[in-house]
Amino acid sequence: MNKIIRKQQLTPETALFEVEAPRIAKRWKPGQFIIVRPNAGSERIPLTLVDGNKERGTITIVVQRIGKTSAVTVATPADGAFHDVVGPLGEPAHITSVGKVTLLAGGVGVAEVLPVAKAFKEAGNYTVVLAGARTDSLRILREELLAVADEVIWATDDGSFGFAGNVVQLLQDVVKASGEKPDLSHVIGPIPMMRAAAKATKDLGIKTYASVNPVMIDGTGMCGGCRVTVRGKVRFACVEGPEFDAHEVDFEELTRRTKAYKKQEVQAYEAHKCALGLQAH
């Protein structure tokens, strides 16, 4: 059991948790992830590490409600605990000193990009975060982003704040307007967004890393469920990733594979919501 130290509801469907996990807090690096089981019997879900505090022995994660298990996780009370937390898993992000780095983040990717952006800045780069949200009220961690990056530019799908459109269009817009492109790009967020970012940055000739999030069970290289084809080769995202060269990832296959349990996920989530509704009455 890992005790929750702090819970902050960022949006109605997204929550930040600071959780007791001294071993992970001590060893984690930006770009790595953990596996969480909110309750006994829950699925093992991979979540990117947002922060870690060695002294306090805590780690920070941000979870968005998507299916049943993530909903249960988000609903865990501030004085509660997660049944299992294991990690840190995966390879850390490739942090190099190249000059100017643009980081594209969408959804909870905005939280997950924080430590990576910070690490790039500490490595001597000029960092620009292009952060996306559906609408103004869903923008998360605005102050935190400003604290770790040289520049933060927001895009909202409905144009209610900042650039009207998604972060990929924003990148294209920024490059066009300034006439210069970054030396390196990093992308983290929903698969369709990463897929579009990979295509756009390839066209623009910007070397780009993507942090992929396939279906995963153990997270230690045992089950092979997280297989991703990278440059024609089968790779296990849990141990060889989660970060790969975005231009070499077979996003079409990744998209298909993440839909393998769509039917069961929808059913489980509906049943879960139904049960919650019954409890409320």
Added chain:
Amino acid sequence: MPPIKRNPKAPRQIPPEVAPNVRVQGGAVEVAGGFTTEQAQVESLRCLNCKDAKCVEACPLHIDIKSFIQHIVLGDVASAFDKISERSPFPGICGRVCQHELFCESACLLGKKLDPVAIGSLERFCSDHHRQFNGKAPVVKANPTGPKIAMVGSGPASLMASFVLAQRGYRVTVFEALHRLGGVLIYGVPPFRLPREILDSEIARLEAMGVKFETDVIVGNSVTLEELFHEEGFEAVFLGTGAGLPFMLNIPGENLIGVYTANEFLTRINLMNANETGADTPVNIGKHTVVIGGGNSAMDAARWSKRLGADTTILFRRGRAELRARAEEIEHAEQEGIKFEFLGAPVALFGDENGWLNEMECIRMKLGEPDSSGRPSPVPIEGSNYRIPVDTVIAAVGQAPNPTLQRTTPQLITNRGKIVVDVNRQTNMDKVFAGGDVVRGGSTVILAMSDGLAAADAIDKALKLQQKEVEIVGAEA
């Protein structure tokens, strides 16, 4: 007391089994029952009580088989259980999953002319009898106070090493990466072969002896080997990290939806209960499943597939004689209506526009010269390709040692992923020992346990020597 009347010519007793048509409906229900007291009596009276009992030697744990059987002969099952317990706290596990036909029973003298004594079933009988009538396992030694030893992984090798070291007064902590204990016994072996309460109760026996267990700790990632020594005060480490890296088929289409490694398929069901309605971790099973391989994992996956309602075929590139699974599991699979297709191998997999598997191409094989495994090599017959409809393929084609620890401990010497050890199970690193599948590649539960036994002896010896040295140095100062 009347003289004991041995009857070696009595037929070998067959334990009751749940009928095949019932057990394929029953999911996790244990297939093999245990001996009745009467059966155990008849079977133990078949034992010749050899002066030089070869079975004891043939058992990798050297359990005093001859003696425990004689206790059953006398009707003293409690003493029989205690006799086994001197060497192994796991009669419930070994009585169910050990390949007795390759070890003790293969050495049974009676087997030269008649069927060998059913030692495995007798071992299980003692364990079941004890559980039923005595309940609690005997505490061998509580609150150990000796040096701290870390076990990495909670599979058979570590469990056995923990038992021996705790017995000798060492303080043992077992680190497990997953959220439940048992290693391959929990994620690999289905509950219809090894009920979870048996596994849990035999692990609980170690806990009663003072062994500590920490789940959700990946040594290498959550804590390094070096930190275990220098920051957490462990004086020796045993690496029993198993063979958790699945081999892929390396054929076109293996990333289609519906293609599983046996590890993923079995983990979803055995560890995450995907067979149960309402379980949070699901598994996709279609109408036609093909399991590729011929070992225990292949049998386990096929039998689960059948229990989940799919028409199931095991495709194996050699013949029946070359299957590597336990004889009992092969028979059980056959009884349950799993089809076997020998001398065939997959060539390619095909799917629909959404990436769902729907067809596979295979090729016929013939047997050629023996290969490095000592078995006839499978040779493809050119032009013999054929296609079959399929919606689930499970690759059970073997696995390599789990590389997590090796990756973060580059100074550890390995050979093709396997940790290299000397005869004492010592690695190239000081006070670091290893055993089980991480050393052997895919092997058996009982050999992993025997490695744990040998490593525990070596650790005991190494640390006792060290203590002695310290004393001498202290005296001189």
